[in-house]
Amino acid sequence: MSNIVNYDERVKNFDWSISEKELGYKAGDVINIGWYCSDRICEMGKANKMALLWEGLGGVEKKFTYNDIRLASNTIGTFLRSLGVKNEDRVCLFMDKVPELYIGLIGILKIGAIAQPLFSAFGDESLFVRLDNAETTAIITQKKHLAKIRKILDRMPYLKHIIIVDYDGKYPLREREVAFSLEEATPIEKIDIYPTKAESPSILHYTSGTTGQPKGVKHVHYSLISQYLTTKWVLDNQENDIYWCTADPGWVTGTSYGIIGAFSTGVTQCVLDSGFAAEAWYKFIEKYKVTVWYSAPTAIRSLMKAGDEIIKKYDLSSLRNLASVGEPLNAEAVVWSEKVFGLQFLDSYWQTETGSIMISNYPGMKVKPGSMGKPFPGITATIIDPDTYEPIKEEGKIGLIAIKPGWPSMMRTYWNNEETYKNKFKNGWYLPGDRSTIDKDGYFWFIGRDDDIINTGGHLVSPFEVESALLEHEAVAESAVVSKPDVVNMEVVKAFVTIKAGFTADQDLELNIMNFIRKKLSPLAMPQEIEFIDSLPKTRSGKIMRRILHAKEWGEEIGDTSTLEND
Ligand code: WT7
Numbered sequence: 001m002s003n004i005v006n007y008d009e010r011v012k013n014f015d016w017s018i019s020e021k022e023l024g025y026k027a028g029d030v031i032n033i034g035w036y037c038s039d040r041i042c043e044m045g046k047a048n049k050m051a052l053l054w055e056g057l058g059g060v061e062k063k064f065t066y067n068d069i070r071l072a073s074n075t076i077g078t079f080l081r082s083l084g085v086k087n088e089d090r091v092c093l094f095m096d097k098v099p100e101l102y103i104g105l106i107g108i109l110k111i112g113a114i115a116q117p118l119f120s121a122f123g124d125e126s127l128f129v130r131l132d133n134a135e136t137t138a139i140i141t142q143k144k145h146l147a148k149i150r151k152i153l154d155r156m157p158y159l160k161h162i163i164i165v166d167y168d169g170k171y172p173l174r175e176r177e178v179a180f181s182l183e184e185a186t187p188i189e190k191i192d193i194y195p196t197k198a199e200s201p202s203i204l205h206y207t208s209g210t211t212g213q214p215k216g217v218k219h220v221h222y223s224l225i226s227q228y229l230t231t232k233w234v235l236d237n238q239e240n241d242i243y244w245c246t247a248d249p250g251w252v253t254g255t256s257y258g259i260i261g262a263f264s265t266g267v268t269q270c271v272l273d274s275g276f277a278a279e280a281w282y283k284f285i286e287k288y289k290v291t292v293w294y295s296a297p298t299a300i301r302s303l304m305k306a307g308d309e310i311i312k313k314y315d316l317s318s319l320r321n322l323a324s325v326g327e328p329l330n331a332e333a334v335v336w337s338e339k340v341f342g343l344q345f346l347d348s349y350w351q352t353e354t355g356s357i358m359i360s361n362y363p364g365m366k367v368k369p370g371s372m373g374k375p376f377p378g379i380t381a382t383i384i385d386p387d388t389y390e391p392i393k394e395e396g397k398i399g400l401i402a403i404k405p406g407w408p409s410m411m412r413t414y415w416n417n418e419e420t421y422k423n424k425f426k427n428g429w430y431l432p433g434d435r436s437t438i439d440k441d442g443y444f445w446f447i448g449r450d451d452d453i454i455n456t457g458g459h460l461v462s463p464f465e466v467e468s469a470l471l472e473h474e475a476v477a478e479s480a481v482v483s484k485p486d487v488v489n490m491e492v493v494k495a496f497v498t499i500k501a502g503f504t505a506d507q508d509l510e511l512n513i514m515n516f517i518r519k520k521l522s523p524l525a526m527p528q529e530i531e532f533i534d535s536l537p538k539t540r541s542g543k544i545m546r547r548i549l550h551a552k553e554w555g556e557e558i559g560d561t562s563t564l565e566n567d
Contacts, residue, residue, distance in 0.1 A: 002363035004233040007374070014377040016408060019229035023264075030195040031221045033202055034077070034110035036228075037263035038070035039193075046266055053242075053270040053288055054099050062099055069103055069263065074188040076100075076107030079180055080138065083161050087112030087194050089137040090204060093249070094127070094145055096120050097273040100165045100182055101249055104140050105259055109202055109221075112194025113137075116204045116216075119250030120145055125469060125520040128152040129213050130206045131159060134415055140180075142166050150174065198222035204415055205252050207352040208462035210451040216415030217352045223256075224264060226356035226409035230376060231261030234348055235292050236321045236363045243269040244285070245294040251459070252352040253325055256409070257294055267292075278306035282314040289318040296326040298457035300333045300345060301488045311340050321363060323348055326458025327490055328446050331370030347372050349446065351432050353424070355409030358432075359401075359444050371443040372436070380404035381444070382429075383436055389427035392438075398447050401436050402429035452482070452546055457489040459524045463546060466527065469520050470495060473513050475503040480536050482550040484529065495527040496536060496549055505532035537561075 004010055025031055041049070047067035054062040064072070085091060091108045093115060095101045101117070108115040116134055118127060120142075127148055131139070138161035139149060149162055153176070160176060167179035196202070202221045206214040231237055235257065243262055247253035262269040270288045274280065276299060285293070322337060322345045329347040337345045346361035349372040359381055361373035375381040382391045383399030392399040405425065414421045424431055435447040454461045463481035470479040478498045483491035497513070499505055510530045518526040537545045551558045 002233075002236050003238065004236070004362050004364065007362045007365045007377070010233070010377040016225055016229075016378055019225045019408075023224065023228060025225070027198075029197075031198055031224065032109060032112075032193050032196045033221050033224050033260055033264070034073060034106045034108075035193050036224055037106050037109075037260060038066060038073055041066040041263065041266040042070050044266065049266065050268040051263060052099060052102060053268065054273065055271070055284065056098070056273045064099065064103070066263075066266070069106065071187040071189065072099075072103045072182055073106035073110055074191040075182065075185050076104050076140075076180075077110040077191050078188045079163075079185065080107065080113065081111055083138065083163075083178070085111065085113055085138055085161070087196075088201060089113045090116045090134045092116040092118055092131060092134075092136045092139040094118050094120055094122075094139050094141040094149070095165070096142065096144075097248055097254075097271055098142065098165070099271075100140065102259055102271070103182070104165075105203075105249065105255065106263070109196075110191060110193050112196050112200065114201045114204050114218075115255075116206075117249050117255060118206065119248060119522065121524070122148075122250075122522050123518065123520045124148040124151045126465075126522055126525070128155060130216070131156055133206075133213065133216055134204055137161065138163060140165060143168070146177075196221045199412070201412070203255055205255070205352050207252075208453055208460045208465060209420070210453050210462060211464055212420070214462065214465070215417055215420060217252075217411045218413050218415055219355050219409065220412055223355045223409035224260060226407055227256050227260045228264045230357040230360075231257060231265050234346065234357050234360050234362060234376070235261065235294055235323055237262070237265045237267040237292055239266075241267050241291045241320075242289055242318070243267045243292045243294075244272075244288070244290045245269065246272075246281075246296065246299060247294070247326075252355070253294070253296075256356055276302060278303050279310055279313075282311060282316065285316050285319065286314045291318050292321045292323075293319060294323045294325070295345075296458040297324055297329045297333060298327065298489050300324060300329070300337065301490075304333065304336050305488060308340055316341060319343060322346065323360075325350065325357070327455050329370075329372075334367065334369035344369070349373075349434075349444070353411040353430075353432065354403070354407075355411060356407070358403060368439075368441075368443050371439070371445050373444065374442050375403075375444075379407055383438055383444075384427070384429060384431075386450075389429065395440050396437055398435050398437055400450055401432050401434045401444070402426075403432065404428070405430045452550070454481075454483040454491050454493055456483070456486075456491050456493060456524055461493055461525045465521060466493060466495065466517060466525050469517055469525075470497060470513065472520070473516050475499050475509055476513065478536055478544070480544045480546050480549055481527070482546050482553055484553040486528070492528040493525060494553060495530045496533050497530055498535060499532060 245258040348360035484494040
């Protein structure tokens with residue numbers, strides 16, 4: 001039987017104290033996610049249960065029991081303390097999906113510091129703006145990413161420690177750099193866990209904004225209450241499950257469900273530290289006998305593209321619950337997964353700011369392929385009119401998704417940006433910035449975002465960030481960035497560029513600019529196409545009208561152009 005048992009019953013009788021009770025937490029108690037993810041599971045008699053089955057490049061394997069996770073996180077926490085890292089200091093995790101990333105996050109939380117995970121494919125500029133905003137004290141990284149940090153070091157006086165987890169002695173360490181090897185360090189049996197309370201900060205995740213620099217979403221230790229229960233009721237993790245969350249902890253799915261949800265429910269999880277490849281993924285599921293699989297639409301569409309034939313080569317019969325998040329999951333993908341795996345992917349909707357699943361499909365509840373499902377028990381969600389901010393009653397009408405604030409894992413603010421945070425609330429509702437309809441049965445159907453942010457393969461990219469970076473290229477005079485349709489990634493980045501005199505608009509320049517953005521920002525932010533044009537559409541006040549370029553890419557009506565300068 002599924003953990004949720006019956007969705008409607010759970011909605012009727014819901015109270016977050018259900019989660020608090022299961023976790024043995026009472027208001028006012030100390031609550032430390034690091035302890036809940038390791039020590040508590042050991043105290044429940046599962047010290048020798050496998051917590052993490054890790055596989056890296058070339059099939060290298062590492063295995064950690066809950067006791068191993070407990071000791072290793074104590075060891076990292078103690079090491080950080082020995083450097084002088086204190087509670088509430090920001091400690092950045094800048095690594096591939098290596099065990100040190102998972103265990104490091106737990107260690108950071110144990111000493112009351114704030115974990116700031118960043119996607120390791122970020123280039124130096126993406127890294128800099130996020131470290132600079134958080135005034136990060138220490139960064140834990142691998143030697144392969146060191147060059148990017150060294151490049152921006154002079155601009156970061158607050159960054160005191162650069163901790164390298166795989167230092168091999170080949171090149172001398174420079175100022176502020178220090179080596180730390182989890183394998184060679186003496187395991188620390190006991191650590192004074194910092195007595196964090198419900199509202200103590202835990203994680204700072206950066207997410208892209210439309211108009212400004214990325215925003216640091218501040219979460220607190222109390223978020224566990226949501227993350228634990230949503231893991232149990234949506235992903236349905238149970239005692240004997242082997243759970244695989246394919247997300248990178250540089251993004252919120254990878255922390256909320258790839259670390260906190262997984263370890264706090266005491267499940268055995270596996271991690272594959274390599275990029276996407278259909279056969280490698282099927283092989284991984286077969287090898288580890290994965291039962292619960294949390295993935296993303298782009299990956300599912302890529303699997304569809306790889307074809308049904310290769311699936312027959314693998315025994316995937318261990319799978320029993322599949323879920324998806326990050327971008328619209330098209331109906332075809334749900335129908336396909338039922339055909340090939342005998343299971344429908346359960347779509348779930350949430351975002352960095354919400355910290356946990358808000359709207360979802362649930363084991364045992366009827367799935368309407370293409371719909372995001374219904375609000376998690378305890379979550380009041382609706383759609384509201386964009387002008388009046390009043391709930392929309394008419395069936396089928398499009399409105400802004402609106403959620404009543406007050407669930408445990410809601411962000412507490414944007415770091416150093418209280419004003420933008422406040423702007424996310426209207427008429428007593430929190431607005432995630434998305435549009436949807438609701439059908440007569442209460443199912444939500446995603447329509448699109450309510451801003452210019454590009455969601456490429458489940459990753460948000462700010463057109464503003466890409467445009468700013470483009471302007472730093474020597475050939476670029478002006479730029480405008482929009483999304484264009486893509487079969488697998490749904491949306492990809494496209495840039496319109498006017499160039500300076502003396503440069504030639506040709507393929508070499510296009511590749512050169514693409515590469516420039518990939519290195520500076522990230523492979524995700526890199527435009528898949530650059531169109532050189534003579535002038536950009538602007539309003540009479542000089543504002544670039546992305547809307548017009550966007551409409552052209554998507555073959556949509558251009559709409560009102562009365563304010564256009566070059567009419
Ligand atoms: C944005 C949040 C939360 C995990 C990863 C993304 C879009 C998310 C869905 C879905 C359609 C979705 C929304 C949302 N999104 N889930 N099931 N269907 N769109 O976190 O980077 O903060 O992005 O992703 O636009 O606001 P994020």
